[in-house]
Amino acid sequence: MVEELAQADDAVAACVDAAAWALPEHELIAALDAAHRLEKRLAAVKLALIREVDGRGTARAQGASSTAVWLRDRLRLTIPSARRLVDxxxxxxxxxxxxxxxxxxxxISLDQARVIADTVETVNRSADAETADKAVGVLTDWARQFDPTHLRKLGTRILDHVAPDIADATAQAALDAEARRAAHDRHLTLSEQTDGRLRLTGTLDAETAGLLRAAIDPLSAPCGPDDQRSAGQRRHDALADLCRLTLRTGKLPEHGGDPAQVVVTTTYEALTRQLGTGTLDTGLHLTPDTVRRLACDATLLPAVLGGTGQPLDVGRQRRLITGPLRRALVLRDRGCAFPGCDRPPRWCHAHHIHHxxxxxxxxLTNAVLLCGHHHRHLHHSDWTVQLAGDGHPEFIPPAWxxxxxxxxxxxxxRRT
Structure with missing residues (x-):
């Protein structure tokens, strides 16, 4: 299979540099159709390979917490995209x-295959295998005419066509299935941009969407006739207000032995002279004005950093990796240090390198930050961890x- 895929890769590579402008119109359209058909067939091969990787447990054997996480690191996919492929x-x-x-x-295309699979799953819960097979045939025929969005709408009444005697009874089942899909697909992604900002993307289920609207709408109303902010800017500011209100309650769960807090790293000179920037424990950078404003309503936690960004003095040592020592560990590792993991500091345990x-x-020289999965994995696998010459952790994979x-x-x- 590898050799045949390599030959197909060579053939496609030859087409990339071909002069599409020289093709007559009918050949241009035929080439587009052929490329699209090839894309769909390759999707079928890709899914078969993913299924085999998932079934063998390859991801966990190589240290990933799931096949979706392994695909994210291997193929540079987003977690939602990888999870949908595995499913x-x-x-x-x-x-x-x-x-x-x-x-x-x-x-059919990959998106159409998802729609048909979702629809047939609903049919299977209320009809027999023969009816489900009929549904696949009808939906596949419809897929030649309709895009995935329209196909999903048509699929909600598929039993009207293949089993009209039970169609009404399964309408509720379809609604229930949609609710389960909504719960499964819920996610929120925080993507760091190069200038320190965050891009929020995601999908909320109906209940959470209602909660967010109820909380944010009163805070996002215009402040008066002179409010020049756009609707999007007002929602942004409302979200910030909501976070501030939540942090002030003092009721957020603890993490790593410390109460919920925002940790900002800066220098004493930068703080007093209004120079330089500050850095959050997530790696985001703040302006001098923002740092000074936060310092007005905060407990200052001093940390002295060396030339390579290594924390040198973070307060007295404790038996457990909490307090100043944990804050130093967060400043250094910034999250789970295991290769390929994106878990933030608040999800992580502190692991003793030498038990x-x-x-x-x-x-600090005998500690590394690890999420729960990779903490367990390191204890029960042949991976080892050590601090490199620059004081940052590196992991040695097993020989196999x-x-x-x-x-x-x-x-x-990385912060740079």
């Missing part, structure tokens, strides 16, 4: 060979995974 690969492999074949034949039970000290055992680092928490 569809599983669905088509276990219960929908007709949909898989239609995709392999280039008859406490074996006489290892509780110190990398015979050269080249040290690996996490690149998701």
């Amino acid at each position: 569809l690969a599983t669905t088509l492999d276990t219960s929908n060979p007709g949909i898989r074949q239609a995709l392999a034949d280039g008859v 406490w039970a074996d006489g290892g000290p509780t110190s 995974l990398d015979p050269e055992q080249v040290p690996r680092r996490n690149h998701y928490h």
Whole structure:
């Protein structure tokens, strides 16, 4: 299979540099149709490979917390996209060979395959296998005429066409299935931009959407006739107000032994002379004015940093990795330090590199920040961790995974 895919790759590469402008119109359209059909067939191959990777447990064997996380790191996908691929690969492999074949034949697209699979899942809960097969045939035929959005709308009444005697009874089942999909697809992604801002993307289920609107709408109203902010700017400011109000309640859960807090790193000179910037423990940068404003309503936690950004003095040592020592660990690792993991500091445990039970000290040079999954994985696998010459953690993979055992680092928490 690898050799055949390599040959297909070479053939496609030859087409990339071909002069499309020289094609007569009918050949241009034919080439577009062929490229689209090839894309759909390759999607079928990709799903089959993902299903095999997931079934073998390859992701967890290589240290990832799930196949979706492994795909994110391997193929540079977003987690939602990777999760949808894994789910569809599983669905088509276990219960929908007709949909898989239609995709392999280039008859339907990946998005249409998702719609048909979702619809057939609903049919299976209220009808027999024969009816489900009929639904696949009808939807596949419709897919030649309708895009995924229209196809999903038509699919809500598919039983009117394949089993009208039970159509009304299953209408509620379709609504319930949609609610389950909404719950499964809920997510919120925070993407750091190069200038320190965050891009928020995601999908809220109906209940959470109602809660957000109820909380944010009163705060996003115009302040008066002279309010020149756009609607989007007002919602942004309302979200900031909502976060401030929540932090002031003092009722947020603790993390790492410390109460919920915003940690800003700066220098004493920058704070007193209004020079330079500050850095949040998430890696985002703040202007001098913002740092001074936050300092007006905050407890100052001093930290002295060396030339490589290593915390040198963060207060007295404690037996547990909490308080000043944990804050130093967050400043250094910025999140789970295991390669390929993007878990933030507040989701992480502090791990002793030289185990406490074996006489290892509780110190910054003997600690690394790990999420729950990778903390367990490190204790029960052949991976090892050490501090490199610059004082930052690096992980040595087992020989079966990398015979050269080249040290690996996490690149998701870089601040530059």
